[in-house]
Amino acid sequence: MEKSEVIDKAFELGFDDIGFTTMEPFESQKEILDSRKREYAWLILSGTDIEKGLDPKNIMRHGKSIIVLIDVYFSKSFPSGLEGYFGRAYLDDHRRTKGPLYQRLKVFRSFLRDNGIDSRSPFNIPHRLTSARAGLGTFGKNNFLYSNRIARKSSWISPIPLIVDYEFEPDEPTIEVGCPKWCKNTCIASCPTGALKAPNTIDPRKCISFLSYYQIGITPLEIREQMGTWVYGCDRCQEVCPRNRPWLSQNLSPNERVADKEEDFNLVNLLHMDLEYYQTKIWPHMFYQSFNETWRWKMNVARAMGNSLDQKYIPELIKAFKENNDDRVNGMIAWALGRLGGDESKTALESFLEHSNEKVREEISLALEKF
Ligand code: SF4
Ligand code: SF4
Structure with a gap:
């Protein structure tokens, strides 16, 4: 099967971008995890076997390539009553409701299967790193992935990796930090809880997103004000980022699906x-x-x-x-x-x-x- 046919199908189904990479283990990520085990222990305890995901062969022994699909989750505007309270990535999340994105992915995988290609959709491989290895984006110092080609090169994107048992020519990796030199680490200075400690270094246990859904016991007094109005998730280090300014500066049409549930999230x-x-x-x-x-x-x-x-x-x-x-x-x-x-x-x-x-x-x- 030709790579171009897979690319055409992805765009036909409404995915925003697509890239291809190899099955090589993620050695650099392994080093990071080994050196910061305590900070990520909660993730392992919650049942996400991230160590297993560092070698894609652990997920699909006969896998030969990884396809990464990209979905722009903030392509339409969200109601102002929800902005600043809920992380944008969760406002139109279809994982449980098996909504439009889930259905498109299902059709894409059926298309691969009809062409003799088996696929796995792993939750525990490093999604952003896989995407950068597939040439789809570069990192910000806030650890988010910024697109190379779409959504005005912003970070409002979700990567969806698929391990497949068919060898596709890999794309040129872009594993690098793409921040302009003139940005004085605005994301780090703006992180209210100090979770972003240094460029590309986060203590997930201090991140408002983590605290909003995993905090044990009452939120400590000293971070209640810093957590602001966030109820579930936090977008602050993306909102202040100049790399996201071009996308944020436009008038997007409203996301009606999310507007319909605004009252529920009041x-x-x-x-x-x-x-x-x-x-x-x-x-x-x-x-x-x-x-x-x-x-x-x-x-x-x-x-x-x-x-x-x-x-x-x-x-x-x-x-x-x-x-x-x-x-x-x-x-x-x-x-x-x-x-x-x-x-x-x-x-x-x-x-x-x-x-x-x-x-x-x-x-x-x-x-x-x-x-
Ligand atoms: S999401 Fe919020 S709390 Fe977490 S690193 Fe970014 S600014 Fe800090
Ligand atoms: S705020 Fe500056 S340093 Fe942080 S991700 Fe954006 S461009 Fe990079």
Whole structure:
């Protein structure tokens, strides 16, 4: 089969770009993982066998090439009520709902199969590095992959690698950092929690994205303000990047599919949601947290409401405190009321003192100190 036929099919199905690379193991990544085992231990514990993915042969013994498809996930604009609260990569995520991207990938793999090519769609090989090896992009110092050809060379792209048992001529790798020399590491300076410690070096445990879906216990006091209004994910180091400016400077047409679910992701609805609401409206789109972890959603929402400095949330936070019995949620609600200030917040906090346990009382007392 000709490479050009595969490329034509990918574009016909609406993928934005495509590249090809070899089955060589990812030795450089192995060195990084070996030297930073503690920082990535959580990923292995969560069941993602990243070490196995460092050698594509572990996934498909008879594999001969890797095809990388690229999807621009931010090709249309998202509602302003969702921007700044949810990472853009998750707003139109079709992995669970088996939506349009899933269907296109299925058709593409059927096309390969009809031509005698078997494929695997691995989740644990290094997607961005595979893409750079397939000549599709270069790295930013914020670790994101920036396209070489599409989306005005921005980072709003998802790579989808497919290991295939057919040898295609590999494309010229572009494994390099493509940042302009004049950029004074804006991404690193702007990372609110210091997760980006140096060029291309991140401590994932400090990243707001990680914290928003894996934080154990109540968010420590010293990073609540820094986490801002992010509820799930964080785009800050991409938003401040001058390499993304050309894409961000245009008027994109609205993403109607995402606009349709804006109300479901309204902060007030999330703060009061029950399990059924989470299971049917939220989890199908943002599924990194289990059905036992709605407390983290509510805790994040309470923090985001506090950091919004929008007093309209005060009655909702007071109501949520009364309907909740989770210390982590109520502790954060107390913090948020303290941050929002005002007589109504103060009166409510004082009234909560009597019936709260020690942990929550501590948060309430801290919040009251701000008045
Ligand atoms: S996503 Fe946010 S928290 Fe994570 S490295 Fe980027 S700016 Fe920092
Ligand atoms: S902000 Fe600057 S250093 Fe960071 S990724 Fe963008 S261009 Fe590179």
